[in-house]
Amino acid sequence: MATSQYLAGRQKYQRPQALLFSDNPGTIVDGVYVPDGYESGSSESEISSFIILSDDNRGPIDFKTTRIEERRRLVTGRMRSYHIADKLTLSLSWSMLPSRSHELDPNYDSVGASSALEYTTDGGAGGVDLLNWYEEHKGSFWVYLAYDKLNNFASDTNPYAHLNQYNQVVEMFISSFDYSVQKRGGTNYDMWNVNISLEEA
Numbered sequence: 001m002a003t004s005q006y007l008a009g010r011q012k013y014q015r016p017q018a019l020l021f022s023d024n025p026g027t028i029v030d031g032v033y034v035p036d037g038y039e040s041g042s043s044e045s046e047i048s049s050f051i052i053l054s055d056d057n058r059g060p061i062d063f064k065t066t067r068i069e070e071r072r073r074l075v076t077g078r079m080r081s082y083h084i085a086d087k088l089t090l091s092l093s094w095s096m097l098p099s100r101s102h103e104l105d106p107n108y109d110s111v112g113a114s115s116a117l118e119y120t121t122d123g124g125a126g127g128v129d130l131l132n133w134y135e136e137h138k139g140s141f142w143v144y145l146a147y148d149k150l151n152n153f154a155s156d157t158n159p160y161a162h163l164n165q166y167n168q169v170v171e172m173f174i175s176s177f178d179y180s181v182q183k184r185g186g187t188n189y190d191m192w193n194v195n196i197s198l199e200e201a
Contacts, residue, residue, distance in 0.1 A: 002039065002050070004032045007166075009112030010039070010052055012122035015164045018061060019092070020144035021133055022050035025169050031156075033144055033166040040129065041106040041114075051133055054097065054124025061147070062091035088170055090143070090198040094127075096182055099190040101126040119189050127179060127192030134177045140201045143172050171201040 007016060022035040037049030068084040101124060103117035120126055125133075144166040152167050153159035176197040183191040 002026075002035050002037065003110075004029050004034055006039075006108075006110065006112045007032070007034060010108070010123065016146045016166060017052050017055050017122055017124050018058070018146050019053040020050055020146075020166060021053065021137075022142045022144060024049060025142050025171070026144070031162075031165075033169055035142075035144065039108055039112075040125075040132075041102070042108040051125045051129055052123075053092075053130070054094070054101065054120040054122055054126065056097055056120045056122065056124065057095045058097075059093040059095065061145075064089040064091070088172075088200040089175075090172070090196075092194075092196045092198070094192070094194045096191045097127050097194055099127040099181075099185075099192050100188075101129060103188070126189070127194055130194055130196070131177075131179060134174055134196075137174065140171050140173050143170050143198060144168070145170065172198040173201060175199045 011017065020035065022037075024036045026033050026035040028034070035050040039049075040051045066087045066089065068087060070082045070084070071079055072082075073079050098119040101118065101120045102114065103119065106114035106116045106123065108114050114123065145168040146166045147168075148163055149167050150159045150162065153162050156162070174196060177195070179192050179194045181190050182193050185191065
């Protein structure tokens with residue numbers, strides 16, 4: 001089962017990988033968003049519920065907000081808006097992403113460690129993992145985001161102390177997914193280019 005220690009063990013550098021896809025919104029444990037269940041490739045992979053995406057050769061995470069509202073001009077000439085919601089659209093891309101994250105089944109242990117050789121530098125999902133997620137998730141799922149958005153913690157006594165954790169969880173659909181096999185490897189892995197567009201539920 002994922003824990004805050006597991007997520008800390010899975011991150012390669014000072015901060016977690018920028019994105020995590022999960023079947024559930026998770027729970028907040030010690031102020032940290034933690035998905036419920038097991039990561040794909042863990043020792044309990046038959047009941048896996050999330051994947052951690054690689055930052056290897058990932059392009060910018062493009063955020064686009066669509067404001068859903070009804071605007072009307074009053075008799076006085078002033079505009080009035082009835083705001084309903086703001087919905088997020090994300091665009092993600094990877095170039096030359098290894099098709100496999102590890103040489104063998106990573107079989108992550110309870111603290112996120114694996115003895116298998118990593119093909120992605122941070123052990124995050126490879127191209128096949130992303131494609132598999134897309135094929136298995138026709139409906140919505142939750143996207144955990146780790147980027148500097150300290151206003152999410154405005155009510156906290158120290159909003160500046162949350163840079164090293166997932167700070168936003170959004171329910172989304174995959175609106176488009178395309179990939180190309182850029183280079184075929186020998187016996188290890190291929191190199192893929194992947195583009196994903198996500199739309200908030």
